[in-house]
Amino acid sequence: MRFLILAHFQLFPTTQHPPPNTHYPTPNTQKIMFKSLRDSLKKTRQSVFGQIVNALGAGEIDEETWEDLEALLIQADMGVETTLFVVERLQNRVRDEGATQTDQLLALLKEELRAILVEPDDFSMEEPREITVVLVVGVNGSGKTTSIGKLANRYKQVGRNVVVVAGDTFRAAAIDQLKVWSERADVPIIAGSPGQDPAAMAYDGIRAARGRGYDLIFVDTAGRLHTKYNLMRELEKIYSVCQRSVHQAPHEVLLVIDAPTGQNALTQAKQFKQSVAVTGVILTKLDGTSKGGMVFSIYRDLGLPVRFVGTGEKLENITPFDPDQFINGLFDASEPARPQQEESLTEQESPPDESTADDQSKKRRWFSRS
Ligand SMILES: Nc1nc2c(ncn2[C@@H]2O[C@H](COP(=O)(O)OP(=O)(O)O)[C@@H](O)[C@H]2O)c(=O)[nH]1
Ligand SMILES: [Mg+2]
Secondary structure, three states: OOOOOEEOHHOOOOOOOOOOOOOOOOOOHHHHHHHHHHHOHHHHHHHHHHHHHOOOOOOOOOOHHHHHHHHHHHOOOOOOOHHHHHHHHHHHHHHHHHEEEEEHHHHHHHHHHHHHOOOOOOOOHHHHOOOOOEEOOOOOOOHHHHHHHHHHHHHHOOOOOEEEEEOOOOOOHHHHHHHHHHHHOOEEEEEEOOOOHHHHHHHHHHHHHHHHHOOEEEOOOOOOOHHHHHHHHHHHHHHHHHHOOOOOOEEEOOOOOOOHHOOOOHHHHHHHHHHHOOOOOEOOOHHOOOOOHHHHHHHHHHHOOOOEEEEOOOEEEEOOOOOHHHHHHHHHHOOOOOOOOOOOOOOOOOOOOOOOOOOOOOOOHHHHHH
């Protein structure tokens, strides 16, 4: 056999499959989700969007208003193109609607920003089907393995039969790291040995998972190989293995983007999009950056919806992206704006410390509110 099955995989006898899920309850965690999204937007809100609220406080719209607004939107990492697009739309609306006051402009700005966050199609990962394959791609250190651990936990909590496949065979540490996350999420892992062909690993993993009746498979992938060319070819092979293994798979291809990387991440994202049919974005490390404005360029420049936001390093620190909550979180006027103070996040490849008992109880609280 080319792969090893670690963790709890052997707990399920192969002859007795868990029944396929046809109904996936979604936990009613609206309030808690909003809190965690809002909290993770603190830096973005305090450094940039709070200043926009101040700049558009009370007064007449003049030339300086437009200059300040443009500079602040660029500072929020919205990207030049998206910023110019928004400012032009606002100038047209101010003219057409006869607005003269900055508070009117603020209301229009919120509307225009919200309009960029187009509601995507239904999330394929949550549609009932016998088996759902989710491929997770992105550059090294962006948070793929961590996000898979968090999502495995989240979906296991709502009754899915989750399994993770260690498709990053480039580094031994990557396999170990996914193993740690699978233990935290209490889901089985299918892993081979370092250096093994990742597409063959994906094939074996999907086949084994299918044989044992799992309904949600997350496939981890490498973010770096010897060359970028190799990486993209390898991802294409994994993608095509998924296509050949399960009808309409991969059902989701989630691109993990590291928010602190800002606009540079978009160039990398475009390269991934050229190789595989990316369906959505997981935006990680929003908690450590003031670059939350890049959500708008992900939607506009990449044409991709943000599906989840990483709000910290712990198991429960992931939240579905909600456009209305995002806009509210950016402009919450109850906090004073502070000058921008970017804290860079250190990227480490080893798994973070085990969650504490307190984390575990928080996790239970998170999912028990329904
Ligand atoms: N603060 C914070 N750190 C994160 C988040 N997601 C991932 N990380 C950290 O980012 C680092 C790299 O994550 P990893 O999952 O190994 O990235 P991968 O190489 O893409 O698999 C780790 O130290 C993670 O703890 C997040 O949402 N917030
Ligand atoms: Mg990884």
